[in-house]
Amino acid sequence: MMSTSVSRSASLAELAGLVDGELRGPGDLRITGVAALASAEPGQISWLTEARFISRLAQSRAGAALIPASLADSPKPAIVCADVEHALALILGHFAPSLPQPAQGIDARAQVAPDAVLGDGVAIGPFAVIESGAQIGARSIIDAGAYVGAECRIGEDCRLWPYVVVRERCTIGDRVLIHPHAVIGADGFGYYLRAGRHHKIPHLGGVMIGDDVEIGAGACVDRSKTGNTVIETGVKIDNLVQVAHNVVIGAHSVLCAQVGVAGSARLGKYVLLGGHVGIRDNIALGDRVQVAACSCVPQDVDAGVKMAGLPATEFRQYLREHASLRKLPELVAQLRELVRRVEELEAAADNSQDG
Numbered sequence: 001m002m003s004t005s006v007s008r009s010a011s012l013a014e015l016a017g018l019v020d021g022e023l024r025g026p027g028d029l030r031i032t033g034v035a036a037l038a039s040a041e042p043g044q045i046s047w048l049t050e051a052r053f054i055s056r057l058a059q060s061r062a063g064a065a066l067i068p069a070s071l072a073d074s075p076k077p078a079i080v081c082a083d084v085e086h087a088l089a090l091i092l093g094h095f096a097p098s099l100p101q102p103a104q105g106i107d108a109r110a111q112v113a114p115d116a117v118l119g120d121g122v123a124i125g126p127f128a129v130i131e132s133g134a135q136i137g138a139r140s141i142i143d144a145g146a147y148v149g150a151e152c153r154i155g156e157d158c159r160l161w162p163y164v165v166v167r168e169r170c171t172i173g174d175r176v177l178i179h180p181h182a183v184i185g186a187d188g189f190g191y192y193l194r195a196g197r198h199h200k201i202p203h204l205g206g207v208m209i210g211d212d213v214e215i216g217a218g219a220c221v222d223r224s225k226t227g228n229t230v231i232e233t234g235v236k237i238d239n240l241v242q243v244a245h246n247v248v249i250g251a252h253s254v255l256c257a258q259v260g261v262a263g264s265a266r267l268g269k270y271v272l273l274g275g276h277v278g279i280r281d282n283i284a285l286g287d288r289v290q291v292a293a294c295s296c297v298p299q300d301v302d303a304g305v306k307m308a309g310l311p312a313t314e315f316r317q318y319l320r321e322h323a324s325l326r327k328l329p330e331l332v333a334q335l336r337e338l339v340r341r342v343e344e345l346e347a348a349a350d351n352s353q354d355g
Helices: 012-019 051-059 084-095 315-326 328-354
Strands: 022-024 044-047 064-068 078-081 183-186 191-194 197-200 206-209 220-222 228-231 306-309 312-314
Touching: 012 022, 012 078, 012 084, 044 084, 051 064, 064 084, 078 084, 183 206, 206 220, 220 228, 306 315, 312 315, 315 328
Parallel strands: 044 064, 064 078, 183 220, 206 228
Antiparallel strands: 022 078, 191 197, 306 312
């Protein structure tokens, strides 16, 4: 395995040039790393995204900061950025150490089928398995213990971290990153009940993953009954997400940790699902739908709608309902008092009639 390299320092002027920002302060100030305001040391650069956090910057030990253009002044040397988040990503990339990876070629402890096709510059780590008919695109890295099934297609510049499983007949695009222990192409969860027993439904399809997709550790994308489960270009899937058979995830959607998408659901482009969201089978979510964490969506949702709750409703309706729920104890007490007073009035009326 290649060793990691130590990140180099940079002057504040060099970093300003890297992010195309406006330098405020000494350009020769040396910066050795990046840290949050609360933990930064004098040789490090930090950041703030809004002017209201200026007091935190003043109290920080950071040597410099990335600041938004809306901030008129800074108590420390700074780089003024049109987009602080983008600038921060560039600087983090500058200081990031090189990732360890297998050397190019096939490790002597790996098992590669004779008819597997490997592109230029491919690296196959120890104990990885590449089955018959698989194709691995140029410069892709298959880490230790990973498995690529028969007739799979892995694109260029991909990385499968240790113990990733890609089962037979799955297709993965270019620049796809799959983190450890993710499973692509396991059987869909399908059974039918006959004579008191559950019988397995064969899943003959595959999984198709587009370019520039990232799939987190322990995530599962199941193969389809027929056709393909589809993850389109630019989708980002967090750790421990379950995508069931025949699902379609539209381009550039984001699925946060522990999301579950049931069979044959269809998600549009740029959909955002918060952590622990559940999507029912056979429903459709339009483009740019957003669902708050811990919600469950039981029905189709039109494009652009924000949802929350269990079951999920339109977000403003959800807020109104929960505002009412907070008043429920007070309302119950009032209702009990009204019931008591009605009973007293009825009893007084009965007594009057008897007299």
